[in-house]
Amino acid sequence: MTARGRSARRTRWRSRVPEHAPLARRTGAVLCLLLAVLLTACTNSPVSGPVQPPPPAPIPTAQPEPTRLVVGVGELGAGFNPHLLADLSPVTTALAALVLPSVFRPDAAGVLQLDQTVATSAKVVSTAPFTVNYELNLEASWSSNAPIAAEDFVYLWERMRSEPGVADAAGYRLITDVRSRAGGKAVDVVFSQPYPAWKTLFSDLLPAAILKDAPGSWTGALTDGLPASGGPFRINSVDRARGEIVLERNDLYWDTPTVLDRLVLRRLDGPVLADGLASGDVDVALPESTPAIRMILGGLQPPPRLQPAPEPVVTQLGMRSDSGPLADPRVRRAIAFLVNRDAVRTAVAPESLPADSFGLAPSEPGYASTAPPDAPLRPDPVAAAQLLTAAGWTRNQAGRWTVHGSPAQLVLAAAAERPEDVRVAQTIATQLDAAGIDVSVIAPPGVALFGQPEVPAVPPTTTAPPTPTPTSTPQTPSATRSGTQPVDPTQSVPRSARATPSTTPSATPSATPTPSAPGGNVEADMVILPRTVGGDPGTELASDFGCPAPTALVPDPPRSPTGFCFPALQPLFDELVSASPRPTTAAAVERVLWAQLPALPLFQPVNLLVSTSAADAATHVGPGPLSTGPLTGAQEWHPTNG
Template sequence: MSGWARRTLLVVGACLLTLLAACTDAPVEQPAPPQPAPPPTAVRATEVVVGVDDLGAGFNPHLLADRSPVTQALATLVLPSVFRPDAEGDLQLDRTVATSAEVVSTSPFTVSYELNVQASWSSNSPIAAEDFVYLWQQMRTQPGTVDAEGYRHVTDVRSRAGGKAVDVVFDEPYPQWQHLFSGLLPAQILKDAPGSWTGALQGGLPASGGPFRVAAVDRARGEVTLVRNDLYWATPATLDQIVLRRLGPQTLAEGLRVGDVDVAMPTAGPEVTEALAPLGGAVTTTPAPRATVTDLALRSDYGPLSDVRVRQAVGALLDRERIRAAVAPAALPADAFGLAPSQPGYAPTAPAGGPARTDPAAAERLLTEAGYTRAADGAWTLGNTPLSLVIAAGAERTTDVDVAEAVAEQLRAAGIEVQVVAPPAADLFTQRAVVATPPSTSAPTSAPSSATPSPGTAPTTGPTPAPTTAPTTGSATASGAPATTSAPPSGTAAPNATVRADILVLPRAVGGPLGPQLASAYGCPDPTPTLPAPPALPNGFCSATLQPVLESLATAAVPDPEQLATAERVLWAQLPVLPLFQQVSLLVSTTPGAAATGFGPGPLGTGPLTGAQRWSAPVS
């Protein structure tokens, strides 16, 4: 090879090496690393926050002890009912629960229910005949229930079609049968649960048969959270959740102002009105009577008040208007035993003077006739024994405790020794003797803060066990004269001592059919072969004179006005209870809250949260 050729090859090789080096040293373009996907945007649950006074003692809508606006709301939105009131208050068949309900026989009187095959509890058990059986059995055998009269006329509940059809047999024609079997409870969970009827529902409702379910009850924070029941077979609720939140007047006003609270239903009163005043037109308010009348139940089966003259004297010593003004000034005065003041057709039936009106002269005459004398210091005594009474109110029912204190103040001023106790409400209305817990140290026995149990389980927290011993004194003497009560004067009871209450602050349910309501509140059912010992009323009242009238009213399609008048007249003469007042809520809405919910009183029996499954979330 010539020199020229070699030089050419060397040059070309050098160039190639240079190019190769340049290519090797140049940065290589790499594809951009994949960017992480943006985190999903958190979707805020659509909710409505409802302000309330308190959560109540428990959530069984069939117990007097648990009667409260919150319990009514939960029963309306969570529990299935065969019939529900429409906007006008007329009962309509709820076809999500039963496709038909009709009288199929008059001898014996029999009602047949065909249940919706899709209807089921959130625990996945069907809503079935066993739920009807459970409610019927509890209502006829348990004390302290709400409107039990209709269930006493049921003699059998029969299951058909695998539990999806029910035949209910009555002892006689019962025109008010449509009012029965509302607020059904999950029998499969409750029938074997500890504390079943009273205890198992203090911490919530363990299963739902409605558009919402109870997700949590937090008593420490004062909240009940309802969430959409995703297993509901009918039209689902629009909202994700409803929060019922306990708030005092000032906290409520601030919550409404900043938008943390949408609507509220506190007890109407000057404190709430004053707290809301600075909000002006930013909120709207409407009074709404509640389906509860507060009475003083005067125990008539033992002790001083077993003498009707002493009951009449106590009534004549009390200034009912002053009690109402001190405790519930916005409440409606109650002057009848049947209809509540807010109901159509209500008219006062109270006689002039005592026991409906304060009449010290009549009280002195009655006590003297009953054998009592008044000492120089003004104290009433029977022989050497002071006239001493125990007044009791459920510890969790704060307004009731206030009533008890106001009554005690007036009776002490009149020369009667009084002890005020505040046992758990579930004990007070179901047991003859209760622990003598002073109001200042009483503690609710409701279930502690916790989430509602998962489907298929039930809370085990129950009420305080019944006292194993009770005072043996305090019953009426053989001659009918009152014996002394076993209760010591106020503040002298030993720890864990038990007493029998002479006067109970008693909630009375109103809003149902009048005849059965009267029989439930004041009647004494006869023993039957299947129920030889039916439960007595919380105050032990039973009148042989009144019972036939009540039985006739309970089974009448339309109550006879003359019989109603007779019942009212006998009740004022016998005075098993002294009516006080019908409580009233103040319904409060922000402008967005009102637009989204249409918040209003609703029918008396179902209350302001009626139709909440159709509410929308407020838009600020």
């Protein structure tokens, strides 16, 4: 083609292309370049898919309520050391059975059986010296993760042989050594003589690793609970203000776990208790057995089951025999002749069992009265007057008894935390006042009362009901007589000062008695004293009325709460705990005790075991062995709702 022709074609093309074509081409080139860059970038990073919405939150499911049973009780008690007289109560007995480990436990018939969750074997391995070997369960441990081991045996032995105010200490006093083997999981216990009742020892062990170095551990650390569990339950909380103790399953228990998640002990009075049983809020109850509570429960439909449940104690009037006006056994006997025991029971514990023995309790198999024909079981003012006159007492013109020309005045004490004991004391004081003897009633803390010769002169906070007796007319306790004669808690009352009745105004009672000021202590001439029963009778007699001999380990053994020690009896007590006591020895001891009268047996308290039909089906609850009580076996109870 000629140059003229090519020029003509270019002219025709330009005539068809718009004027802005070069700009469009440039823009397209830029877009192509950007697209190339984007494609190159995409080859280095994977292409993300569409954003997925978050998964829906799981729908919360309702958690099942913990299974539980509620047991109504009368009082929580002063503390929870099962070895202290001051802490004895149905609640303490129940907690010990469910929380604390014991080498032997009573079966349904009361016969001691080895608890293999605690010890795989326990046997006598030598008779010279008498030695018992315990092989402890390797898995047994406290809920604090410390093993149940030899140190727990040592701790209990040391405390029982040397602390005042303990129950059944005679067997522990026979131990001369406790030896540890196998890292503490084997224990050899050596005795000074053969001791057939050795199976009664080392029950309700306490966690030594926690208690042994704690200040006041024996009497103070167990006031508001047990610091560790070695049983199927553990104490979750103790709320004294609400009157409630909550037990929960011990998740560290190495044997069969409890069926229930919780067991609640709740303090309830009669009307509230009846409402709780009717509504199903309360399943089982253990109130004091009285006609009043029976009447309250009688209106429930369907009627609950009622079973008597005697307590493992006998309430007695202890009389101080080591000093003071009652050191003369004639005076002690005269006081007993002025006490109307039937009237005391009627006023305070009408369904209790009258006790006429220093050994067995009325509810125990084989019990029989050991009182001789001349025993002071009933009021006899004439016999009392003869005995007091022979002891040098005289009556003044007003008919009041005097000693060496001054009015006689006695101090009668009951533990402040034991309201039934306080009512017993006030009732007896009323009777003695009517017979012409001034009596001041005080209510110090139980630990001091059962462990110390002198106690704070704290007035009681409860009032005994007027009680008609054959030796007096009905009368209301007054400010100066009838069991509420004031004792100034800021002043010491020496023996010589007791001859003059106190005229100092009483301190204002408070809900919790407080210790008196320095020097404000008195010696109690009489004390309302619980005596433990349900164990080995010989050991109990030797513990309650024997004279502990000084030893290298315990050069100054603690006195009994009454100070009684009759050396002529000690060989008989030693025989009772030996391998071969004569059949007549126990009877001989009883005769001497009735003659010396260190205490006057009053009654065995009885509670009323109340259970609904649903609770019966879930628990098969019964009075249980005397020493462990109705809550024995509660780890196997089922909830009433299935």
